């Protein structure tokens with residue numbers, strides 16, 4: 569029996585749009601290549617100097633308003649991010665102040681693109697074991713701040729954004745039916761940014777483009793398909809749901825070929841697979857809650873629908889959940 573459900577969601581993206589045509593003037597690339605290889609047509613990019621905590625607070629406030637939950641009734645804030653405003657304190661604490669959730673505990677979670685679903689897993693578990701009533705799970709990312717804008721292999725892929733969900737107790741058989749999370753650190757070298765404590769940020773490092781995203785695209789692609797297959801399989805098994813019983817699948821929005829590959833592996837009709845990578849690019853941890861919020865707002869998810877969420881990211885990390893709405 570599920571004990572928790574998503575009470576409401578919200579999302580926010582920066583207003584500035586960067587199109588493939590814009591990128592053509594920045595690196596040796598073209599719209600045809602980007603659309604064919606990734607499915608991305610545009611992405612939202614934050615203005616330099618803007619704070620990710622503002623975007624995260626915007627998404628959180630929308631979710632709270634829709635859930636009719638007051639900020640002071642939030643017991644815990646979990647933010648999945650790898651691009652917090654500061655090295656410390658956490659983005660979660662900055663958001664806590666901005667939304668006035670003064671009775672909450674708050675912390676960040678580092679799981680790259682799996683940040684939201686890792687957070688959902690924790691929220692679901694903690695509500696059941698710690699007496700928390702309301703947990704705010706946010707995923708917010710400003711990967712534009714760590715993209716090497718001279719590297720065409722990576723700079724075309726990413727966008728900025730934030731998504732949020734208020735999690736609370738479920739009264740009926742609706743809610744979170746299963747969650748699953750997994751990692752394999754042996755492959756950390758496939759996708760990383762070395763600009764941590766080992767490489768303190770200096771002007772030299774920033775100027776030499778070292779403190780940016782490094783990625784083995786083809787290997788990441790291969791692992792993405794294998795890991796997301798494992799994740800979806802495991803979440804379905806735990807929820808005792810067959811793939812054909814899913815009303816909607818929301819895969820992490822990294823690349824249309826990965827998204828379609830997962831749908832095909834589970835023989836899920838393409839109309840049941842949510843796609844917005846064309847408009848947002850890969851927003852890392854924020855990708856699932858942005859898509860989820862859109863699907864709830866545009867009616868792609870109806871009451872009673874069973875929805876699969878599945879993701880994959882640097883770490884490597886992967887995660888999934890099955891939810892009845």
Ligand code: ACO
Pocket residue numbers: 596597598601602605606680681720721722724759783784785786787788789792822823850852880881882
């Ligand atoms: N424009 C034009 N040409 C390009 C571009 C570009 N933007 N980028 C690469 N190319 C070239 C390459 O240089 C290469 O040329 P070459 O054959 O002369 O060497 C050619 O295109 C093919 O490159 P590949 O890397 O083999 O292309 P591939 O089909 O693998 O697509 C891509 C690359 C899109 C990066 C793909 O590998 C991919 O999506 N991988 C997964 C990446 C991903 O999802 N990362 C994030 C997941 S985790 C997270 O979200 C943090």
